[in-house]
Amino acid sequence: xxxxxxxxxxxxxxxxxxxxxxxxxxxxxxxxxxxxxxxxxxxxxxxxxxxxxxxxxxxxxxxxxxxxxxxxxxxxxxxxxxxxxxxxxxxxxxxxxxxxxxxxxxxxxxxxxxxxxxxxxxxxxxxxxxxxxxxxxxxxxxxxxxxxxxxxxxxxxxxxxxxxxxxxxxxxxxxxxxxxxxxxxxxxxxxxxxxxxxxxxxxxxxxxxxxxxxxxxxxxxxxxxxxxxxxxxxxxxxxxxxxxxxxxxxxxxxxxxxxxxxxxxxxxxxxxxxxxxxxxxxxxxxxxxxxxxxxxxxxxxxxxxxxxxxxxxxxxxxxxxxxxxxxxxxxxxxxxxxxxxxxxxxxxxxxxxxxxxxxxxxxxxxxxxxxxxxxxxxxxxxxxxxxxxxxxxxxxxxxxxxxxxxxxxxxxxxxxxxxxxxxxxxxxxxxxxxxxxxxxxxxxxxxxxxxxxxxxxxxxxxxxxxxxxxxxxxxxxxxxxxxxxxxxxxxxxxxxxxxxxxxxxxxxxxxxxxxxxxxxxxxxxxxxxxxxxxxxxxxxxxxx
Amino acid sequence: xxxxxxxxxxxxxxxxxxxxxxxxxxxxxxxxxxxxxxxxxxxxxxxxxxxxxxxxxxxxxxxxxxxxxxxxxxxxxxxxxxxxxxxxxxxxxxxxxxxxxxxxxxxxxxxxxxxxxxxxxxxxxxxxxxxxxxxxxxxxx
Numbered sequence: 001x002x003x004x005x006x007x008x009x010x011x012x013x014x015x016x017x018x019x020x021x022x023x024x025x026x027x028x029x030x031x032x033x034x035x036x037x038x039x040x041x042x043x044x045x046x047x048x049x050x051x052x053x054x055x056x057x058x059x060x061x062x063x064x065x066x067x068x069x070x071x072x073x074x075x076x077x078x079x080x081x082x083x084x085x086x087x088x089x090x091x092x093x094x095x096x097x098x099x100x101x102x103x104x105x106x107x108x109x110x111x112x113x114x115x116x117x118x119x120x121x122x123x124x125x126x127x128x129x130x131x132x133x134x135x136x137x138x139x140x141x142x143x144x145x146x147x148x149x150x151x152x153x154x155x156x157x158x159x160x161x162x163x164x165x166x167x168x169x170x171x172x173x174x175x176x177x178x179x180x181x182x183x184x185x186x187x188x189x190x191x192x193x194x195x196x197x198x199x200x201x202x203x204x205x206x207x208x209x210x211x212x213x214x215x216x217x218x219x220x221x222x223x224x225x226x227x228x229x230x231x232x233x234x235x236x237x238x239x240x241x242x243x244x245x246x247x248x249x250x251x252x253x254x255x256x257x258x259x260x261x262x263x264x265x266x267x268x269x270x271x272x273x274x275x276x277x278x279x280x281x282x283x284x285x286x287x288x289x290x291x292x293x294x295x296x297x298x299x300x301x302x303x304x305x306x307x308x309x310x311x312x313x314x315x316x317x318x319x320x321x322x323x324x325x326x327x328x329x330x331x332x333x334x335x336x337x338x339x340x341x342x343x344x345x346x347x348x349x350x351x352x353x354x355x356x357x358x359x360x361x362x363x364x365x366x367x368x369x370x371x372x373x374x375x376x377x378x379x380x381x382x383x384x385x386x387x388x389x390x391x392x393x394x395x396x397x398x399x400x401x402x403x404x405x406x407x408x409x410x411x412x413x414x415x416x417x418x419x420x421x422x423x424x425x426x427x428x429x430x431x432x433x434x435x436x437x438x439x440x441x442x443x444x445x446x447x448x449x450x451x452x453x454x455x456x457x458x459x460x461x462x463x464x465x466x467x468x469x470x471x472x473x474x475x476x477x478x479x480x481x482x483x484x485x486x487x488x489x490x491x492x493x494x495x496x497x498x499x500x501x502x503x504x505x506x507x508x509x510x511x512x513x514x515x516x517x518x519x520x521x522x523x524x525x526x527x528x529x530x531x532x533x534x535x536x537x538x539x540x541x542x543x544x
Numbered sequence: 545x546x547x548x549x550x551x552x553x554x555x556x557x558x559x560x561x562x563x564x565x566x567x568x569x570x571x572x573x574x575x576x577x578x579x580x581x582x583x584x585x586x587x588x589x590x591x592x593x594x595x596x597x598x599x600x601x602x603x604x605x606x607x608x609x610x611x612x613x614x615x616x617x618x619x620x621x622x623x624x625x626x627x628x629x630x631x632x633x634x635x636x637x638x639x640x641x642x643x644x645x646x647x648x649x650x651x652x653x654x655x656x657x658x659x660x661x662x663x664x665x666x667x668x669x670x671x672x673x674x675x676x677x678x679x680x681x682x683x684x685x
Contacts, residue, residue: 288684
């Protein structure tokens with residue numbers, strides 16, 4: 001894992017003092033609420049319905065036990081004893097007092113964490129494949145590049161006031177586990193025929209009220225030119241985006257209006273100019289960062305045998321554990337989606353338990369996923385049973401990874417001032433309806449994603465089944481969408497037809513799911529069947 | 545409180561400031577005002593006669609002016625670049641880094657807050673127009 005040197009630490013410490021000063025000026029009246037708002041947003045502090053919410057960055061979803069214990073401490077000391085993992089691998093706290101926010105940031109800085117640029121019109125926390133460094137299918141570990149991007153994009157002066165937010169994702173495998181093409185700037189690390197590392201570049205994606213899937217602008221950008229290329233993209237967007245309508249200012253809108261070809265042309269022109277300024281990071285800096293990500297000292301000669309004699313363990317094993325690149329090791333997913341719970345929520349005690357497990361069994365590493373779950377990336381297969389037993393004790397041993405109850409949901413109207421409808425109760429009702437483990441297993445991979453408004457924080461455009469909460473004449477109404485995906489075959493979900501009330505949407509999903517069960521061919525997932533037969537049959541099943 | 549800040553030693557230009565279109569039509573004009581939507585690159589063929597560029601920020605959320613200043617400095621312009629309009633004290637450090645060297649904010653700036661803000665960050669992560677040496681360069685000498 002990356003470790004701050006005194007430069008990184010000094011920058012984060014300075015941001016704490018900066019924010020402390022801004023908060024002081026707000027409290028003593030030097031700043032109006034309007035003036036303070038953009039300043040606090042650039043440091044992850046939102047004003048929600050009931051309290052302030054603080055979003056803490058987890059760069060590329062990687063953290064260690066010390067950091068997780070600090071997150072638990074913050075939950076207990078400054079919040080109500082829990083935190084919420086988000087769809088961009090971050091964690092947020094929902095019950096923060098403004099005057100305590102600087103102290104929280106100071107606590108975070110002691111474990112090399114921050115809330116810099118986690119909201120507002122800024123370059124957000126870089127997300128990455130949660131299996132980075134462990135996955136068997138990766139070209140290289142993408143995290144050194146993600147850390148390079150973190151540093152490049154921290155306090156980038158030219159882009160202090162971008163038209164809107166800007167999200168970056170980096171992956172290095174053919175399989176996309178990070179919804180890369182739903183980002184403003186997606187990067188896939190590839191190796192060319194000469195053996196050199198570079199990026200496939202995908203700009204212009206994003207969800208929100210006007211969803212677009214990022215297009216491929218470059219088959220191969222030499223890796224050491226990424227800073228120039230990123231600046232070119234940002235500059236073209238910063239100069240030419242609309243500034244008159246906040247809903248039309250994301251980069252995807254400019255790409256759409258100019259057309260992909262013209263946008264690429266302008267970027268390439270700006271890129272040639274910026275490249276000539278010679279501001280890219282040198283290989284030595286990449287090497288310095290990459291050294292922190294050398295693989296842990298995996299033991300050799302370990303057995304791949306796992307004792308499956310405990311049937312409950314075997315169920316968890318089959319669902320939550322995936323292949324690791326080192327023999328004798330496995331990647332263990334920890335579900336934060338208990339039936340009856342809030343997707344992504346975790347208590348301080350659970351955080352501490354997970355931290356203990358990481359320290360003892362996973363080379364002190366943890367990952368957060370965009371699906372709001374956690375990962376122990378490097379577990380010896382012989383330790384999986386002990387890990388599972390500890391998870392059972394903590395209520396974290398659900399075996400539902402990528403199944404119908406592994407639902408992504410935004411905080412919705414229970415917390416969020418932008419929401420039109422509640423998301424959490426809908427997620428809970430769907431999970432309750434499909435709680436039977438045998439039924440879940442029979443239905444197989446089925447990704448349900450729920451947003452409480454058109455801003456799409458719950459990724460409904462990318463759901464195999466998506467749900468969008470809207471306000472219809474003062475009552476909450478839920479639209480149903482089918483066929484979305486955030487994987488390497490990215491697709492945008494389509495609306496089925498008229499919306500439903502809270503109970504109606506659960507019934508409608510059940511009808512869609514039963515229709516799939518009736519017509520699926522052997523081995524087909526819900527999404528495969530939908531793609532094969534199209535919307536019409538599903539529509540008929542749903543609306544009768 | 546300061547309603548005009550200048551970080552240059554030379555004498556300020558006192559010729560009238562004209563719009564970009566007017567500047568391109570008036571061969572004797574030396575001071576030009578760039579509005580947020582203007583294409584500053586149209587100025588580049590005439591940059592040798594420019595003494596002052598005012599870059600307007602109609603609202604602080606409109607960050608186009610940051611790129612305008614960078615482009616001017618990258619084109620070799622060494623004269624004064626003045627930020628006008630909705631210039632907030634918390635953005636001055638970023639503006640300085642982009643090449644702005646004078647400020648005429650709508651609302652006067654508290655010099656004490658400005659001083660603290662400009663000296664707060666000991667390092668920078670990237671090259672910009674201010675000549676500050678980025679952290680990666682400090683690391684590798």
